[in-house]
Amino acid sequence: MKVTLSALLLVTTFISHTSTGAVNVSVTVLTTQAVSFIDELFIGVTLDSHLLPAPQHWGGLDFNSQKVQALAKGLAPCYLRIGGTAGDGLTFDPTGHGTTDVNNTFTGATWDAVNTFVRDVNWKFIFGLNVLKRKDGHWDPTNAKELLQYNSAKGYQLAGLELGNEADLFPGTYNITVSSSQLGMDVYNFKKLLRSTPGYESTLVIGPDVNVGRSSAFVADYFAAGGDRAVDRITFHQYYTSDRTAHLSNFTDTKLMDTLVSYIQTGLGVARRTNPHTPIWLGETSSSSPGGAPGMSDRYVAGFLWLDKLGIAARMGLKGVLRQEFYAERYSLIGNSTFDPLPDYWLTVLYKRLVGGPVLSVEASVDNSTIRAYAHCTKPSNSYGYVPGSVTMYFLLPTDNNTSITFPQFPNQFVDVFWLTPVDGLTSNLRHLRTVALNNDPLTLVNNTLPELKPYRTERNTVTFPGKSFGFLVFPEADVAACSSQ
Numbered sequence: 243m244k245v246t247l248s249a250l251l252l253v254t255t256f257i258s259h260t261s262t263g264a265v266n267v268s269v270t271v272l273t274t275q276a277v278s279f280i281d282e283l284f285i286g287v288t289l290d291s292h293l294l295p296a297p298q299h300w301g302g303l304d305f306n307s308q309k310v311q312a313l314a315k316g317l318a319p320c321y322l323r324i325g326g327t328a329g330d331g332l333t334f335d336p337t338g339h340g341t342t343d344v345n346n347t348f349t350g351a352t353w354d355a356v357n358t359f360v361r362d363v364n365w366k367f368i369f370g371l372n373v374l375k376r377k378d379g380h381w382d383p384t385n386a387k388e389l390l391q392y393n394s395a396k397g398y399q400l401a402g403l404e405l406g407n408e409a410d411l412f413p414g415t416y417n418i419t420v421s422s423s424q425l426g427m428d429v430y431n432f433k434k435l436l437r438s439t440p441g442y443e444s445t446l447v448i449g450p451d452v453n454v455g456r457s458s459a460f461v462a463d464y465f466a467a468g469g470d471r472a473v474d475r476i477t478f479h480q481y482y483t484s485d486r487t488a489h490l491s492n493f494t495d496t497k498l499m500d501t502l503v504s505y506i507q508t509g510l511g512v513a514r515r516t517n518p519h520t521p522i523w524l525g526e527t528s529s530s531s532p533g534g535a536p537g538m539s540d541r542y543v544a545g546f547l548w549l550d551k552l553g554i555a556a557r558m559g560l561k562g563v564l565r566q567e568f569y570a571e572r573y574s575l576i577g578n579s580t581f582d583p584l585p586d587y588w589l590t591v592l593y594k595r596l597v598g599g600p601v602l603s604v605e606a607s608v609d610n611s612t613i614r615a616y617a618h619c620t621k622p623s624n625s626y627g628y629v630p631g632s633v634t635m636y637f638l639l640p641t642d643n644n645t646s647i648t649f650p651q652f653p654n655q656f657v658d659v660f661w662l663t664p665v666d667g668l669t670s671n672l673r674h675l676r677t678v679a680l681n682n683d684p685l686t687l688v689n690n691t692l693p694e695l696k697p698y699r700t701e702r703n704t705v706t707f708p709g710k711s712f713g714f715l716v717f718p719e720a721d722v723a724a725c726s727s728q
């Protein structure tokens with residue numbers, strides 16, 4: 243309790259006074275025109291394919307848990323993508339009878355469990371098919387057809403399908419080489435098959451699901467061979483660092499954050515040659531790989547890379563960011579076995595509630611190693627009653643400095659503050675709870691229900707926050723033209 247109280251005093255002080263010693267920043271939103279647009283499905287989540295074979299029991303994820311359902315509904319509407327390296331080793335067997343290779347088989351019952359869940363919580367399902375089912379040098383769709391047939395007989399909706407995960411790494415993981423141009427042809431043929439299968443006329447074909455920074459030539463060949471006409475969404479996978487070498491300082495390192503800018507530029511450069519208009523997603527992305535950095539990727543500090551990623555991706559025109567992952571491993575949004583929401587879960591919920599529609603540019607009086615600032619129109623259908631014309635800004639303060647932010651273009655206006663701070667330091671794990679506070683109130687579920695997530699309203703034109711923290715500000719009276727006619 244002592245820790246919580248001192249954090250409380252600190253931030254209350256900061257919100258009410260301009261303190262000496264704080265870095266002063268002036269921020270202006272460019273209101274005349276939007277630079278991009280995102281919809282309410284912008285943030286999606288993932289689960290890894292290795293959870294599908296029955297012996298895994300979904301890694302302990304209980305789809306019937308009220309808590310899990312409440313947390314999932316808190317993110318809805320939301321894409322759920324199940325994919326990953328293990329997916330290219332899996333076979334669908336509706337009954338599971340007579341299966342000897344149980345660790346590489348998933349059954350109709352498993353498929354039912356996830357589809358029922360997705361329907362109950364109002365998510366949309368994307369699945370990665372096994373591209374290593376091969377015959378005479380090309381993909382063999384026999385097992386995929388069985389799955390599609392089973393799926394439509396049950397009346398399940400499939401929002402999207404992928405074919406092959408990080409195929410550029412097959413030589414190392416599966417000791418198999420499939421050329422990028424062969425994959426481009428495979429996905430093109432898959433698209434034709436899907437469009438001629440009743441019930442799948444509008445299921446998205448998604449790919450190529452590789453790291454474009456590592457394999458841009460691979461991606462270019464994939465598009466040139468037919469992938470360009472096949473894909474409805476282009477997906478690149480992205481991680482900032484590896485679990486093995488991750489260091490706490492990486493999570494607030496603005497140079498490392500900026501590597502995403504050049505990564506997306508590389509992706510745009512490759513994709514836009516053949517696909518000038520196809521929406522681009524970060525189709526699988528998190529802080530560090532392959533499972534998340536121990537003691538970091540599931541703590542408050544992970545929010546810096548996550549929120550900055552959302553800001554950069556939206557501003558650079560991306561239409562989707564699929565967070566690796568909803569459950570399991572160290573970069574999950576909810577706790578392994580406890581299902582307690584982790585700090586990035588709450589950050590994601592706030593983003594989904596407050597941000598949406600047109601994306602705006604921001605100018606700050608100091609450079610982006612002192613403050614990271616992003617602006618959007620406030621989500622049109624928000625639960626707070628914010629009217630069209632409202633603006634939502636979000637900020638990351640990556641340094642240790644207390645920072646005062648002033649908004650010269652919005653004098654004498656209310657500001658609604660949703661500021662997130664850790665309850666016990668950047669890697670807070672107090673009593674094994676990785677708690678984050680919203681305006682000093684530790685966030686928890688009450689009776690499996692999400693709290694209201696109320697803002698703190700202030701009339702001050704300058705707001706001050708502690709270093710190494712982040713949060714959202716809403717300007718309900720901004721009356722920005724680009725946000726008025728959504």
Ligand SMILES: *[C@@H]1O[C@H](CO)[C@@H](O)[C@H](O)[C@H]1NC(C)=O
Nearest residue numbers: 295297298342343344345346
């Ligand atoms: C499946 O994997 C588990 C461990 O993950 C192992 O104990 C078991 O022997 C495997 N089963 C088969 C049939 O390979």
Ligand SMILES: *[C@@H]1O[C@H](CO)[C@@H](O)[C@H](O)[C@H]1NC(C)=O
Nearest residue numbers: 412413414415416417418419
């Ligand atoms: C990889 O496959 C080749 C044949 O395709 C085989 O000769 C080689 O032993 C395999 N390597 C490993 C590590 O399994």
Ligand SMILES: *[C@@H]1O[C@H](CO)[C@@H](O)[C@H](O)[C@H]1NC(C)=O
Nearest residue numbers: 482483487488489491492498
């Ligand atoms: C992470 O931080 C460590 C320690 O400062 C540094 O050596 C390493 O290069 C950083 N990693 C990345 C990907 O920037």
Ligand SMILES: *[C@@H]1O[C@H](CO)[C@@H](O)[C@H](O)[C@H]1NC(C)=O
Nearest residue numbers: 300301302569570571578579
């Ligand atoms: C949950 O944590 C335990 C203990 O750390 C670990 O053995 C297990 O693999 C984890 N489960 C998942 C699904 O990540």
Ligand SMILES: *[C@@H]1O[C@H](CO)[C@@H](O)[C@H](O)[C@H]1NC(C)=O
Nearest residue numbers: 499500503554609610611614
């Ligand atoms: C931050 O500023 C640097 C130049 O100082 C620029 O290269 C980088 O793209 C900027 N990052 C973002 C997210 O705008």
Ligand SMILES: *[C@@H]1O[C@H](CO)[C@@H](O)[C@H](O)[C@H]1NC(C)=O
Nearest residue numbers: 252261263642643644708709
């Ligand atoms: C930020 O402000 C608090 C409260 O006034 C103070 O204790 C702390 O030392 C300040 N931090 C820095 C880095 O100046």
Ligand SMILES: *[C@@H]1O[C@H](CO)[C@@H](O)[C@H](O)[C@H]1NC(C)=O
Nearest residue numbers: 686687688689690691692693
């Ligand atoms: C939680 O649910 C129990 C049983 O339904 C009820 O008695 C209790 O008042 C609820 N608590 C809150 C804080 O709503």
Ligand SMILES: *[C@H]1O[C@@H](CO)[C@H](O)[C@@H](O)[C@@H]1NC(C)=O
Nearest residue numbers: 265608611612640641642643
């Ligand atoms: C204040 O914080 C310290 C430590 O994080 C940084 O070294 C400074 O660069 C920073 N100052 C500004 C203006 O960002």
